[in-house]
Each structure stands twice: as C-alpha cells, then as structure tokens.
Amino acid sequence: MQIASVIVDVPTKQTDRAFDYFIPEQWRGVIQPGMRVIIPFGPRNIQGFVIGLKAESEFKKLREIIAPMDLEPVLNKELLELGNWLTESTLCFKIFAFQVMLPAALKAKYEKKVKLAIGAAVADLPKPLHAFFENDVLLDWEDALKSGIVPLLQKEAAKGHLEVIYMVKERVKKKQQKYIRPAVSLDELIEEIDRIPAKAEKQRQVLRYFIENFNEVELKKLVTDVNTSVSTVKALVEKKLLKEFEMEVYRNPFEHRTFKRTKPLPLTEAQQTAIGPILNALEQNQHEVFLLYGVTGSGKTEIYLQSIQEVIEKGKEAIVLVPEIALTPQMVNRFKGRFGDLVAVLHSGLSAGEKYDEWRKIQRKEVKVAVGARSAIFAPFENLGIMIIDEEHETSYKQEEMPRYHARDVAIERAINHNCPVVLGSATPSLESFARAQKKVYHLLTLPNRMNKQSLPSVEIIDMREELREGNRSMFSRKLFEMLKDRIEKRQQSVLFLNKRGHSSFVMCRDCGYVVNCPNCDISLTYHRVNEQMKCHYCGYESYVPKHCPECNSEYIRYFGTGTQKVEEELGKILPEARVIRMDVDTTGRKGSHERLLTDFKDGKADILLGTQMIAKGLDFPNITLVGVLSADTMLHLPDFRASEKTFQLLTQVSGRAGRHQLPGEVIIQTYTPEHYSIELAGRHDYDLFYQREMMIRKTHHYPPFYYLSLITVSHEQLFTVVSATEKIVSYVRSHVSNEAVVLGPAASPIPRINNRYRYQCLIKYKREPNIIKTLKTILDQYQKDTKSGLQVSIDVNPYILM
Ligand code: ADP
Ligand code: ZN
Ligand code: ZN
Numbered sequence: 001m002q003i004a005s006v007i008v009d010v011p012t013k014q015t016d017r018a019f020d021y022f023i024p025e026q027w028r029g030v031i032q033p034g035m036r037v038i039i040p041f042g043p044r045n046i047q048g049f050v051i052g053l054k055a056e057s058e059f060k061k062l063r064e065i066i067a068p069m070d071l072e073p074v075l076n077k078e079l080l081e082l083g084n085w086l087t088e089s090t091l092c093f094k095i096f097a098f099q100v101m102l103p104a105a106l107k108a109k110y111e112k113k114v115k116l117a118i119g120a121a122v123a124d125l126p127k128p129l130h131a132f133f134e135n136d137v138l139l140d141w142e143d144a145l146k147s148g149i150v151p152l153l154q155k156e157a158a159k160g161h162l163e164v165i166y167m168v169k170e171r172v173k174k175k176q177q178k179y180i181r182p183a184v185s186l187d188e189l190i191e192e193i194d195r196i197p198a199k200a201e202k203q204r205q206v207l208r209y210f211i212e213n214f215n216e217v218e219l220k221k222l223v224t225d226v227n228t229s230v231s232t233v234k235a236l237v238e239k240k241l242l243k244e245f246e247m248e249v250y251r252n253p254f255e256h257r258t259f260k261r262t263k264p265l266p267l268t269e270a271q272q273t274a275i276g277p278i279l280n281a282l283e284q285n286q287h288e289v290f291l292l293y294g295v296t297g298s299g300k301t302e303i304y305l306q307s308i309q310e311v312i313e314k315g316k317e318a319i320v321l322v323p324e325i326a327l328t329p330q331m332v333n334r335f336k337g338r339f340g341d342l343v344a345v346l347h348s349g350l351s352a353g354e355k356y357d358e359w360r361k362i363q364r365k366e367v368k369v370a371v372g373a374r375s376a377i378f379a380p381f382e383n384l385g386i387m388i389i390d391e392e393h394e395t396s397y398k399q400e401e402m403p404r405y406h407a408r409d410v411a412i413e414r415a416i417n418h419n420c421p422v423v424l425g426s427a428t429p430s431l432e433s434f435a436r437a438q439k440k441v442y443h444l445l446t447l448p449n450r451m452n453k454q455s456l457p458s459v460e461i462i463d464m465r466e467e468l469r470e471g472n473r474s475m476f477s478r479k480l481f482e483m484l485k486d487r488i489e490k491r492q493q494s495v496l497f498l499n500k501r502g503h504s505s506f507v508m509c510r511d512c513g514y515v516v517n518c519p520n521c522d523i524s525l526t527y528h529r530v531n532e533q534m535k536c537h538y539c540g541y542e543s544y545v546p547k548h549c550p551e552c553n554s555e556y557i558r559y560f561g562t563g564t565q566k567v568e569e570e571l572g573k574i575l576p577e578a579r580v581i582r583m584d585v586d587t588t589g590r591k592g593s594h595e596r597l598l599t600d601f602k603d604g605k606a607d608i609l610l611g612t613q614m615i616a617k618g619l620d621f622p623n624i625t626l627v628g629v630l631s632a633d634t635m636l637h638l639p640d641f642r643a644s645e646k647t648f649q650l651l652t653q654v655s656g657r658a659g660r661h662q663l664p665g666e667v668i669i670q671t672y673t674p675e676h677y678s679i680e681l682a683g684r685h686d687y688d689l690f691y692q693r694e695m696m697i698r699k700t701h702h703y704p705p706f707y708y709l710s711l712i713t714v715s716h717e718q719l720f721t722v723v724s725a726t727e728k729i730v731s732y733v734r735s736h737v738s739n740e741a742v743v744l745g746p747a748a749s750p751i752p753r754i755n756n757r758y759r760y761q762c763l764i765k766y767k768r769e770p771n772i773i774k775t776l777k778t779i780l781d782q783y784q785k786d787t788k789s790g791l792q793v794s795i796d797v798n799p800y801i802l803m
Contacts, residue, residue: 038066104356181242186211189241190553279307290432312369315383321387343370494624507534629667710796712726731744737772
C-alpha cells in the first residue's frame with residue numbers, strides 16, 4: 001500500500017475529488033486513512049485528509065506526501081463514511097464534510113513564508129535583503145510587510161531568486177507539564193538518602209517525599225508540597241536519582257468548579273412509562289427514533305440521565321446535544337453531577353485549545369458522554385449507545401454554511417450505523433418531528449405533567465394597541481408595570497424578555513418615513529448605540545446617523561426599535577428602585593460573563609433579569625415568579641413559513657421560566673396582534689391545537705412537513721445575469737422533476753441584494769423525487785466549474801432560512 005488517496009484542502013469544484021500521492025518509504029505503514037497529511041499541491045504545501053490506501057494508481061507521475069500531521073487517525077472509519085454521506089446529502093465539497101467533524105484547532109492555518117529559491121544564493125539578492133536571508137532563514141510574510149520590503153521581494157521573486165511557500169501550522173499545541181519521578185528503585189532511593197551530605201537537607205527531604213510516595217508528581221506540586229526549590233529538584237535529577245519528563249495535561253475549563261454528585265431519582269410512573277421503550281431499544285441494540293414530548297419541568301432530563309446510565313453500564317457511549325444558548329453551567333452541572341469525569345463538554349464558550357482537549361478525551365476513550373452544541377454530534381466515539389437531542393425543535397441545529405447539515409439527520413444516520421436509539425426531546429416539537437411521530441415513523445413518548453404538579457403559569461395577553469389608545473405610550477403596559485412593582489415589594493424576581501430576532505433598531509425619518517438602507521445591500525442599517533453608528537449586518541458597512549433626512553431634509557431623523565439598553569433606561573425612569581441585570585451580546589461578550597451574570601441573579605443581586613433569546617432557555621431559579629414578554633410578535637412578520645411555529649415555541653419556552661418551584665408563576669405577553677393563533681395558543685399552553693392549526697396551513701401552502709423544500713440562490717453583480725441564469729435553472733429543474741413538484745421562480749430573494757450582488761432564487765417543493773439530489777448536483781457542478789462568469793449558485797436542501 002504505497003499510494004494514498006487524499007482530499008486536499010482547496011474547496012473548489014475542480015479539486016473536489018481524491019488525489020493520489022505516493023507514500024515515501026519511511027511513512028509506509030504509518031500513514032493510515034483518517035489521518036491528516038501535508039502534501040504539495042501546485043506551488044504550495046497544504047493539508048489533506050487520507051481517505052484510503054491502495055497499491056497502484058492510474059496516474060504515472062505522483063507527487064510524494066511530505067509528512068503526516070497526526071500520529072493516529074483523527075477520523076475513524078465510520079466518520080470517513082459519514083463524510084461521504086454528508087457530501088452527498090448536503091451537496092457540499094468533500095473537504096468541508098471532513099473539516100466540520102473536527103475541532104477548530106485541527107483546521108489548518110497556513111503561514112506564508114519567503115525563502116531563497118533552489119539554486120539561488122544570498123549574494124544574488126540586493127544588499128538590503130541580505131540580512132533577511134542569511135543562514136537559510138524563512139522570512140515571515142508578516143515581518144516582510146512590517147519591514148516594507150515586499151516590493152523588493154516581488155522583484156526578486158520574478159527573477160527567480162526567491163519563492164513564496166505556505167507552511168501548514170497547527171493552531172494549538174498540546175499543553176505539556178513537567179513531571180518528576182524516581183529514576184531508581186525504592187531500595188536504591190533509601191540507600192542513596194544516607195549518602196547525601198547533611199548540609200543538603202533539602203535534597204534529603206525531596207527524596208523522603210519519593211520514598212513515601214513512590215510515584216510521579218508534577219514538578220510544581222512537588223515544590224509546594226516539600227516547600228523546596230526547583231534547583232534542589234534539578235540537582236537530584238542531575239544525580240540521576242530522579243527523572244524529569246513532560247506529560248500532556250488537559251486545560252480544564254471546569255477546574256474551579258466542584259460538582260455536587262447526584263444519584264438517579266426514583267422515577268415517577270409517567271417517567272417509567274416513557275423510559276421503558278428506550279431501555280428496551282438499548283437492551284436489544286435496536287435503532288429507533290423516540291420523540292419525548294413533555295412540557296418544561298416534566299422530567300425529561302432525568303430520563304436522559306437514566307438512559308445514559310444504562311448505556312454506560314453496557315460499556316457504550318452517549319452524545320447529548322443542547323442548543324448553544326441552553327448550554328449553561330446549570331445544564332452542564334446536571335450531567336457532570338451524575339457522571340463526573342466521564343463527561344466531555346463541547347461548546348463555543350471554550351477556547352480552541354480547551355475544545356481540542358475535550359475532543360481528545362473522547363478520542364482517547366477517557367470519557368463516555370459528550371454534551372455539546374450542534375457539532376458535538378460528530379464526537380468521535382466508536383461505540384455509540386444513544387444520541388439525545390434536547391429542544392429538538394431549535395433551528396440552531398441546522399448549520400447555515402457548508403456543509404448545510406441538520407444535527408438530527410446526522411444523529412439518525414450515525415444511529416443506524418451503531419444500531420442505537422435517538423431520543424428527541426421537546427416541549428414544543430418541530431412540526432416535522434411531531435408529524436413523523438403521528439405517522440409512527442418516530443416512537444412518541446409523552447410526559448404530560450410538570451414534576452412539581454404545579455400547573456403551568458397563568459398567561460395574560462396584553463393588547464398594546466389598546467394601551468396606546470388609552471394614552472400609554474410606554475413600552476410597558478400598565479399591568480406589567482404594576483406586576484413588576486409588586487414583585488419588587490415581595491422581593492421576588494422577574495424576567496423581562498425582549499425578542500430581538502427580526503427586530504433591529506433602524507433609523508427612520510419621522511416626517512417622510514425614509515429608512516436608512518445599506519448602499520450595498522437592500523436592507524436597513526442597524527443602529528448601534530455604543531458608537532452612535534449604523535451598521536449593515538450583511539456586509540459590514542458602517543456610517544454615522546445623518547443630521548438631516550436625505551430625502552426631505554427634516555431634522556427629525558432618529559432610530560426606532562427597542563434594544564435592551566433602551567428598555568433598561570426606561571426601567572431606570574419608571575422603576576428607579578429596581579436592580580436590573582441586562583444580558584445581551586454586549587454584556588456577555590467576555591468569557592465567563594454569561595455565567596457570572598446568571599449567578600448574580602440567582603444570588604438575588606437583582607430584581608429583574610432583562611435579556612434577549614439568550615435568557616429564554618435553561619434558567620431554573622426558584623424565586624422567579626413573573627415573566628414579561630415585551631414584544632411577542634416581532635418575529636411573525638418575517639418572510640419565513642416557520643414564523644408562527646417559532647413564535648409559538650419561543651413564547652412557550654419563555655413562559656416556562658416562571659413558577660418552576662414552590663412559588664406559582666405568572667406570565668405577561670405584550671403584543672400588537674393578540675388574535676394571532678400562535679400567540680393565543682401559546683398563552684393557553686395548547687401545543688396540540690397549535691399543531692393542528694399550523695398543519696392545515698402548511699398543507700394548503702405546500703410546506704413541510706407535507707412537502708420537502710430545496711432552495712437555490714443565485715447571485716451576481718449584474719441584475720440581468722442573475723435573472724437569466726435563474727431562469728435557465730428554473731426551466732432545467734422543471735424539466736427534471738415530476739408533475740407533483742412545485743417549482744417557484746425566478747423570484748428576487750427577500751434580501752434582494754447583499755454586498756452589491758443581486759440575489760434571485762428558485763424554490764422547489766416536492767414529495768417524492770428520487771432524482772432531485774442528482775438534478776441539483778448537476779446544476780451546482782455546472783456553475784461551480786464556470787468560475788469566470790462570477791455567478792454564485794448555492795443550494796440548501798431542507799432550508800431553515802429562506803432569505
Ligand atoms: P425537563 O427536562 O423536562 O425540563 P427536568 O428533568 O429538569 O425536566 O425535571 C424538572 C425538575 O424535577 C428538576 O428539578 C428535577 O430534578 C426534578 N425531577 C425530575 N425527575 C424527578 C423524579 N423522578 N423525582 C423527583 N424529582 C424529579
Ligand atoms: Zn424625511
Ligand atoms: Zn450591506
């Protein structure tokens with residue numbers, strides 16, 4: 001096996017296939033499928049993934065692999081196959097499919113360097129460059145830029161004296177620590193101690209330490225334990241009585257925390273009924289998808305924990321997915337509390353190095369459970385016993401860049417390979433999942449009641465139009481204001497929720513209604529109070545708020561929309577005695593601040609927690625008795641067929657924050673459209689009726705779960721080019737699908753221009769189209785090959801964002 005098939009780190013159509021490389025003698029038997037290697041590609045050295053080995057190649061002149069980057073494969077056989085499946089099912093480049101399965105730290109970074117070309121000498125270069133290239137050094141491109149010698153370098157490169165190379169650099173180093181251990185036997189140590197001169201009492205103490213604990217110990221710990229110095233220890237190392245060595249240690253992001261260990265709770269009857277079929281599937285090593293449908297606080301997590309317990313006892317492993325924003329320390333504690341060090345946690349709050357360490361624990365089989373956000377579904381376990389997706393309805397489980405995968409689909413694909421169950425949990429299941437459960441594709445398990453037998457909090461819906469009519473122009477209804485005041489007097493806590501999604505602060509002229517848009521994108525600029533600037537969230541364009549309206553010259557041009565800061569200000573005016581903690585992207589940017597703010601709130605350091613989506617989940621504090629939703633309907637007006645579903649889910653979720661313990665909870669929902677069914681039914685906690693209503697609408701309009709969707713988006717700088725290309729695509733699709741399919745387009749995208757590129761789309765709705773993937777792939781291939789035209793075509797199979 002002297003040839004390796006390698007997927008190279010160049011994401012283009014032309015390079016989206018395996019290339020054959022010759023394995024030099026020294027690496028034969030070492031290089032294996034699933035390892036990363038450094039390979040020459042064109043003029044550069046880049047990274048690639050070995051996907052297979054073979055004895056012969058159909059190509060004659062093969063280049064050689066330069067070196068392996070791993071000592072053991074980073075992708076096992078199952079994950080390599082999963083990569084192929086991802087490539088096929090999401091229509092992405094192979095290299096993206098492999099990269100997405102690895103922690104960011106293992107994604108290659110390239111360093112640009114300049115070196116003397118082969119055959120050239122320092123003397124060939126002009127004098128000013130000599131110092132840079134003496135002793136064969138590689139010059140950092142960054143340094144070259146700083147020194148202002150780039151033009152000189154370019155001239156010399158053109159003459160063939162210099163060349164630019166790219167070096168693959170690993171992003172993180174494994175963290176090493178110094179350890180000390182005895183270099184001789186225990187008997188010899190005891191003998192040696194007497195030979196040490198009395199004046200070197202410190203050295204004797206160190207040896208006594210090792211006689212008592214004949215084991216390895218970290219150098220730092222040794223020095224503190226014996227109260228000695230590094231030089232004393234080194235002296236003994238020089239005498240060859242002790243030995244110093246380095247060992248990999250993990251950065252432990254949870255180091256400062258202790259976890260209170262918990263024991264399995266005796267399950268209630270409802271929980272027993274629900275867990276039965278899961279345990280049964282585990283017993284039989286049987287693949288099955290369960291939908292665990294239960295309101296917040298109904299005991300789903302305890303079911304997850306006990307199912308995992310069973311999996312661990314069988315010697316297998318578990319993956320638990322939790323949406324990024326719900327991955328709070330509280331959530332993590334529940335798993336660490338039950339399974340201690342057997343749990344690895346993967347979330348975006350960790351540094352690249354910490355994430356890599358957690359991933360290594362999984363790879364080295366030191367843990368049994370991985371808890372994490374979306375990408376944790378690729379945890380490199382080899383003996384999976386269960387995969388659990390909590391809050392399965394969350395759209396953050398869909399990745400919005402290549403590969404555009406949904407974690408639920410990946411889980412099911414992996415579970416089939418491992419013959420194991422998947423548990424999807426939610427209080428408000430996605431319509432897709434609930435419909436599958438109704439059709440018995442998924443096995444429905446229900447937990448109808450809250451654990452504490454508390455009824456769900458009472459919800460009152462306030463019509464804000466009515467408030468306005470009666471002269472209340474504040475963002476707080478009179479009722480909400482009264483209740484906030486009441487809670488402060490009773491020393492109970494409130495949560496105020498501001499729905500920011502689809503609702504940003506924009507700048508508008510009060511006289512003529514002119515809205516300031518981005519000059520590059522057809523979308524309004526977002527006002528940022530911090531620097532008093534307006535910014536485009538799509539292309540990054542920034543500008544100051546104009547003093548006068550560009551249309552009518554009125555000076556009444558100002559920003560609209562309510563940000564959390566503005567709410568905080570208003571609270572300060574109307575309830576000056578309230579202590580408020582604000583949680584949004586601005587206050588939680590720094591590492592650990594999220595946790596600190598929550599702890600402060602939990603410790604009673606504030607009366608009101610004010611925040612965005614971020615606070616909708618996972619909060620479980622006994623003293624919260626009031627939840628206020630400031631603007632329930634901002635999401636309803638988005639061009640998204642899931643808008644009602646998302647509104648219902650979010651309101652239900654937020655309401656669930658109140659009254660989870662002894663004290664009963666109340667919820668106030670403020671809205672301008674109280675009659676909308678998603679708001680009304682969320683107020684009545686009626687998922688079943690919501691499901692029925694929404695299903696009817698989906699059926700009428702040919703949307704999921706009745707139809708599948710695929711979205712093709714085309715963009716180009718010239719409007720004409722976009723429209724005609726989209727037309728061609730639409731007619732190609734039409735001629736390749738059955739009559740049952742609906743092909744819409746060409747139509748301008750809801751955001752018709754981003755970064756000066758016009759955007760058009762074709763939306764396909766279909767039921768059974770066995771050839772659809774092939775058809776879409778043909779379209780992609782066609783346009784990806786043709787890079788000169790400047791057309792960009794992207795395809796999202798089962799899209800969650802239609803903009
Ligand atoms: P969910 O995940 O559905 O929101 P949890 O599993 O968090 O619900 O349960 C809600 C509360 O009830 C938690 O405080 C949990 O510790 C408690 N709980 C769950 N199951 C039991 C049980 N069998 N006996 C006693 N308390 C339980
Ligand atoms: Zn104006
Ligand atoms: Zn823009």
